[in-house]
Amino acid sequence: MLLQVEDLRKRFGRRVAVDGVSFSLDVGEIVGFLGPNGAGKTTTMRMIAGYLEPDDGRVRVFNIDVAQDRARAQQRLGYLPEGAPLYGEMTPWTFLRFIAETRGMSKDKARVAVRRAAQDASLGEAIERPIESLSKGYRRRVGLAAALLHDPMLLILDEPTDGLDPNQRTSVRDLIRRLGKERGLIISTHSLEEVEAVCTRAIIINDGRIVADARPAELAAREGGLEAAFRTLTGGEKAA
Amino acid sequence: MTSLLAVYRRELLSYVTTPTAYVFVAVFLFAIGLFTFQVGGLFESRRVDLTPFFAFHPWIFMVFLPAVAMRLWSEEARSGAIEVLMTLPAPTWALVAGKFLAAWTIAAAALVLTAPLWVTMNILGDPDNAAIFTAYLSSLLMAGAYIAIGSAMSALTAAQVVAFVLAVLVAFLFTAMGLPMVSDFFRGAMGGGFAEAIARLSILHQFDAAQRGVVEIRSVFYFLTLIATFLGFTALAVDARRGA
Ligand SMILES: Nc1ncnc2c1ncn2[C@@H]1O[C@H](COP(=O)(O)OP(=O)(O)OP(=O)(O)O)[C@@H](O)[C@H]1O
Ligand SMILES: [Mg+2]
Numbered sequence: 001m002l003l004q005v006e007d008l009r010k011r012f013g014r015r016v017a018v019d020g021v022s023f024s025l026d027v028g029e030i031v032g033f034l035g036p037n038g039a040g041k042t043t044t045m046r047m048i049a050g051y052l053e054p055d056d057g058r059v060r061v062f063n064i065d066v067a068q069d070r071a072r073a074q075q076r077l078g079y080l081p082e083g084a085p086l087y088g089e090m091t092p093w094t095f096l097r098f099i100a101e102t103r104g105m106s107k108d109k110a111r112v113a114v115r116r117a118a119q120d121a122s123l124g125e126a127i128e129r130p131i132e133s134l135s136k137g138y139r140r141r142v143g144l145a146a147a148l149l150h151d152p153m154l155l156i157l158d159e160p161t162d163g164l165d166p167n168q169r170t171s172v173r174d175l176i177r178r179l180g181k182e183r184g185l186i187i188s189t190h191s192l193e194e195v196e197a198v199c200t201r202a203i204i205i206n207d208g209r210i211v212a213d214a215r216p217a218e219l220a221a222r223e224g225g226l227e228a229a230f231r232t233l234t235g236g237e238k239a240a
Numbered sequence: 241m242t243s244l245l246a247v248y249r250r251e252l253l254s255y256v257t258t259p260t261a262y263v264f265v266a267v268f269l270f271a272i273g274l275f276t277f278q279v280g281g282l283f284e285s286r287r288v289d290l291t292p293f294f295a296f297h298p299w300i301f302m303v304f305l306p307a308v309a310m311r312l313w314s315e316e317a318r319s320g321a322i323e324v325l326m327t328l329p330a331p332t333w334a335l336v337a338g339k340f341l342a343a344w345t346i347a348a349a350a351l352v353l354t355a356p357l358w359v360t361m362n363i364l365g366d367p368d369n370a371a372i373f374t375a376y377l378s379s380l381l382m383a384g385a386y387i388a389i390g391s392a393m394s395a396l397t398a399a400q401v402v403a404f405v406l407a408v409l410v411a412f413l414f415t416a417m418g419l420p421m422v423s424d425f426f427r428g429a430m431g432g433g434f435a436e437a438i439a440r441l442s443i444l445h446q447f448d449a450a451q452r453g454v455v456e457i458r459s460v461f462y463f464l465t466l467i468a469t470f471l472g473f474t475a476l477a478v479d480a481r482r483g484a
Contacts, residue, residue, distance in 0.1 A: 049327045053482045074329035081327070085320030087250070089257050094250075101246035102328050146324065 001063070002027060002154045002184040003048065008057035010043050017043040019208035020057070027153070030180040032199035032216070033188035036234050040208040041188040042082050045156050048186070049079040061154060075103070078152040082159055082188075084143030088132030092123055092142045095131060099146045113149050121145035122171055136163040144172070148179075155179060157187045161194060173198050192226045202226070206234040243330035247338025251312070255346055261308065265350045268304045272296060272354060290372050293357060294451035297379045298415050298443050301347075301386045306407030308346050309390025310400045312339045313478065317398035326482070336475045340384075340391050340467075347383040351376060371453025378450030381463045382443060386411055388470035395477035414466070418442035 003025040010018040018040040025031060033041045046052040048059050050070045059066040061073040087095055096117060100110035118127050121141040126134055131142060140163060147155060160176065161169045176198050179185060189195060195202050196216050204212040204219075211233045212219055216226060223229035255261040275296040316322035325335060361367045393407040394400070416422050418439035427435035439445060443466075446459040 046323075051323055051327050051482065071329035071331065074327060079327045081320065081323040083320060085323060087254065087321055088319075089254055090250070094253070098246055098250045099324070099328065102243045102325075102330050104242045104329070106242070 001025070002061070003186075004058075004060040004063075005044075005048065006058045006060075008044060008047055008059065009055050010040075010047060010052065011055060016208055018047070018054075021205070021208070021210055022057075023203060023210065023213060025154070025184045025186065027182060027184055028180065029201055030176060030185045030187065030199045032195035032202045033186060033205060034190075034192070034195060034202055034230060035188075035205035039205045039234070041205055042158055043208075044205070045079070045158050045186065045188065046081075049077065049081075049156050050074050051079075051081075075150070076152055077154040077156060078147035078150065080140075080143045080147045080155075080157040080160055083162075084140050086131050086139060086142055086146075088130065090131055091129060092118065092127045092131060092134075092145065095142065096145055096149060100149050103150055105150070113151075114145075116151075117145040117148045120148055120175060122175075137165060137168045140164060141168070141172070144175075153183050155183060155185045157185065159188055159190070161189065161191065169194075192230060196220070196226055204230060204233050241334075243328070244334040244338045244341075247330075247335050248341050251339050251342030252345055255342060260311075261346055264304060264307050265346070265353065268300060268350050269353055271300050271304070275300065276357070289367050290358065290361060290375065291452060293354075294375050294379060294447075297451070298382065298447055301383055302411040302415050303408055304350075305343075305347060305383060305386035306390040306393070306404050306411060309343045309387045310394050310404040310407065312343060312391050313394040313474070314398055314400045314403045317481075318400075322481070326478075332475045332479050333471075336391070336471055336478065340387060340471055340474075343387045343391070344380075344384050347387060348380055351380055351383070368453065374453045374455050375451050378447065378455065378459070378463075381460065382447055382450070385414075385443065385463045385466040385470070388467045388474070389414070392470040392473040392477065395474045414441075415443045418445045 001024055005024065006022050008018055008021040009016075021040070021044055033045070035041050043052065047054045048061075048066070050066050050073060053067065059073075062076050064073045064076070066073040090098070093114065096114040097110055100113050101107070105113060121144045123138070123141055123145060126138045131139060134142070140160065144157070144160060147157065157176075161172050164172060173194065176185060176187060180198070180200070187199070199216055202212065202214060202216045202219055203210055212229065219229045220226040223232055272293070276293045313322070316325060358372055361372075362369070389411050390403070390407040393410060394403040396406065397403050424435075426438050446462045449456050450459055
């Protein structure tokens with residue numbers, strides 16, 4: 001099992017952001033996290049990536065408890081934070097070198113890893129330009145390359161296609177599909193069409209809880225389309 | 241160790257590629273010159289030693305180094321890049337130490353840039369160069385303490401200006417604990433013995449002998465303790481973010 005999440009809980013002050021989330025993930029699965037704004041997708045992913053500590057519950061990556069052995073778990077996963085924050089004054093090349101070396105790679109290994117990841121994320125010419133001068137889509141790809149650097153088996157990508165143009169979106173989806181063949185991925189997205197196109201499994205989160213966990217096709221068949229399923233399960237009928 | 245060096249290099253690179261650090265160093269050099277000659281009266285004293293120069297280091301560092309250190313953690317939190325940093329499998333202490341050492345390197349560079357003064361002294365007369373050299377080393381060590389304070393305050397807030405103001409306040413407290421106006425306050429509040437003890441714990445007191453080129457193990461230990469304490473505090477504050 002790549003990832004086991006058990007009864008994860010997190011509150012911010014009085015606000016309960018994640019309220020008992022459990023699921024597990026195997027190689028070959030591409031899970032799509034769906035849910036309205038503020039549902040708790042990012043918070044859940046942050047706890048899996050070891051950025052936030054859960055108030056309760058457990059995350060295990062390759063059977064390593066993230067709370068007990070965070071660094072070892074983090075070596076085995078790649079994480080793209082929401083909005084892909086980066087260091088603007090660096091170029092993708094120096095930034096990725098920095099990530100690789102901070103991950104403990106030697107200079108030679110880092111150079112090879114950066115070349116490979118830059119190619120996978122199709123950075124192209126952009127690799128030599130300051131990050132702050134890049135378009136949103138290219139920044140997202142730099143973040144993606146950073147998550148792929150150490151060739152992890154588990155990838156947690158928070159809105160990987162947000163802000164990409166249709167061409168870039170297609171190429172990132174192809175990449176995700178390709179990666180998903182021998183890895184496990186969780187991607188969050190607001191695009192239902194994307195879930196249908198790339199995910200082998202959809203998890204819908206509402207108010208910090210999982211309200212559906214099924215194959216996208218199954219879910220769509222049950223409710224008459226994925227969009228209808230999303231609306232019914234997240235209480236958005238009235239707005240529609 | 242690889243992570244520490246990677247963080248150090250990145251931080252240093254961002255210091256030298258943004259104009260802010262140059263401005264701070266320029267203001268530092270200007271201020272130290274102004275104080276040394278105008279207030280300290282270096283040439284009027286007709287002695288060839290640098291005591292009037294070193295005497296102002298605590299006061300100028302107190303403002304200059306919080307300005308250098310304020311971005312260390314605040315900027316990461318503001319831009320969100322801290323999420324990238326904290327999801328890398330590197331121990332917090334390596335991140336803290338790497339950043340600290342980068343800022344310390346800027347302080348060292350600023351000190352090196354005051355060397356023309358030292359050269360001038362040697363042209364004008366025959367100063368005690370060994371004493372001046374050790375005073376420089378003590379000053380560098382003291383700079384580390386101010387940067388550690390700045391680093392800790394920077395880890396508390398995403399606003400650089402707030403980090404700066406907090407750091408100057410804390411730095412002032414540690415610098416001036418021995419001054420009459422401060423120790424009188426403590427004497428009134430807690431009694432004479434306490435005021436004495438507090439005075440001995442001030443940076444001014446600890447740097448007093450050092451600026452004349454005398455190395456006291458006690459003072460070295462004092463500055464190292466300050467550095468370790470505030471870096472430990474930085475690591476705690478950084479790790480506390482995971483709980484929030
Ligand atoms: N650091 C924080 N401090 C306080 N509240 C927070 C914090 N992070 C998240 N929250 C709150 O937790 C809840 C869940 O937020 P989260 O970012 O996980 O939602 P999300 O599903 O990712 O939403 P979106 O689709 O908008 O990205 C929200 O109500 C949010 O306001
Ligand atoms: Mg989110």
